[in-house]
Amino acid sequence: MExxxxxxxxYKKKEVxxxxxLYPVKLLEKSIYFNAQPVSLEKYILREDLDGVIAEFxxxxxxxxxxxxxxxxxxxxxxxxxxxxxxxxxxxxxxxxGGRNSDLETARKINxxxxxRKDFIVDEYQVIEARSIGADAILLIAAILTRDEIxxxxxxAFSLGMEVLLELHDESEIDKVTPGINxxxxxxxxxxxxxxxxxxxxxxxxxxxxxxxxxxESGISEPExxxxxxxxxxxxxLIGENFMKTSDPGKACAGFIAKLKTFTFKKQQA
Numbered sequence: 001m002e003x004x005x006x007x008x009x010x011y012k013k014k015e016v017x018x019x020x021x022l023y024p025v026k027l028l029e030k031s032i033y034f035n036a037q038p039v040s041l042e043k044y045i046l047r048e049d050l051d052g053v054i055a056e057f058x059x060x061x062x063x064x065x066x067x068x069x070x071x072x073x074x075x076x077x078x079x080x081x082x083x084x085x086x087x088x089x090x091x092x093x094x095x096x097x098g099g100r101n102s103d104l105e106t107a108r109k110i111n112x113x114x115x116x117r118k119d120f121i122v123d124e125y126q127v128i129e130a131r132s133i134g135a136d137a138i139l140l141i142a143a144i145l146t147r148d149e150i151x152x153x154x155x156x157a158f159s160l161g162m163e164v165l166l167e168l169h170d171e172s173e174i175d176k177v178t179p180g181i182n183x184x185x186x187x188x189x190x191x192x193x194x195x196x197x198x199x200x201x202x203x204x205x206x207x208x209x210x211x212x213x214x215x216x217e218s219g220i221s222e223p224e225x226x227x228x229x230x231x232x233x234x235x236x237x238l239i240g241e242n243f244m245k246t247s248d249p250g251k252a253c254a255g256f257i258a259k260l261k262t263f264t265f266k267k268q269q270a
Contacts, residue, residue: 031132038136055080056240058091059098077107079250108134189218209233223260
């Protein structure tokens, strides 16, 4: 049986082919963002005055359906940054997540923090497209790419000044980490079933901790969880649904980070 991830990738390949005919690379390279200096996602994640939260903007998902149909990128992403988020993640996949490139472009216009383009990247065209809409970093998902493809796509991203967050799911994908990739994400959500298990991050951290900057993705709903993930070796924490499911994602993010700072302070004083 074809799983959700297979469906997304198949659709994405057709979508890329169509986009290439409508918006050729030469047109993308004329964007005002294309030659601008990207902001380092890794540096912001590791900043001592911030808490490593990557706040995500997304309207829906295949597993949860509609999360926040009326959310506006301009309002939410600015509120995220004002709340103290280290970085932003913006879903640009339209068919499955209700996103669009303009969501990221809008976020870029009004925010100075780094922005991760969250999408299912399978082609070099999408890397160039990411830079043209103002992304500072791209997500590469190991489950849908070979090691050679990851090397090729990441090399192109690096040549454009962007960073790469390589998403892993289990130990079998560790050998796909290629030179130059310093940001490793561990997705607690199985992209084949969309089930969430936080133990996934803990197990992977035991293997990866110390060698890369680790980012835990999905399933984080309580500040206390971040304290445990930090102890395991994580520096970044990608959170979307927990904020987006509320009527005011920015306010939810601010409250979460405030509680996190309190827990962090108490732990330091203990």
